[in-house]
Amino acid sequence: MPNNRDNGTMDAVYTAPGYLFRRMQQIAVAIFVEECRDFDLTPVQYAALIAIRTHPGIDATRLSAVIAFDRSTLGSVIERLETKSYIERKPAPEDKRVKLLYLTKAGSNLLRDITPAVDRVQSRILQPLKPADRKTLLTLLEQLVDLNNESSRVPLRAEDALEHLGRGS
Secondary structure: OOOOOOOOHHHHHOOOOOOHHHHHHHHHHHHHEEEEOOOOOOHHHHHHHHHHHHOOEEEEHHHHHHOOOOOOHHHHHHHHHHHHEEEEEEEEEOOOOOEEEOOOHHHHHHHHHHHHHHHHHHHHOOOOOOOOHHHHHHHHHHHHHHHHHHHHOOOOOHHHHHHHHOOOO
């Protein structure tokens, strides 16, 4: 979406889609951290826990595809969740080198307890907008994410990952 402004100005930077998305990501994470501070959990850790609860026995590679998160960085997320006793890793029956991920009772309890805080996060992010604008924004964001998925360093591959689990989505 070209504009007639001088691209060398801060006004051009402040109104660029990429800058606005990055700032909104910063704001969304800040709100998450604030609302969920009592739980000592990051947004990525939360997404991983939800995916593991939804797909017990998922391995790290498929988890990476399901939450669209870099596989190499996901290892440290899994380590932290295991250290906090929210998940456990068990060897796959067919290949002991592959570790399957399962939610623990503590992880399940955490997800139950954190849900109201996560709901507040989502509400706070959209709260400044009128209800109709919230719906429009979400619709447009879903379209942008879907249409630009292949441009991501880690494209969302949930269906492919879950197909290997033999469960589909």
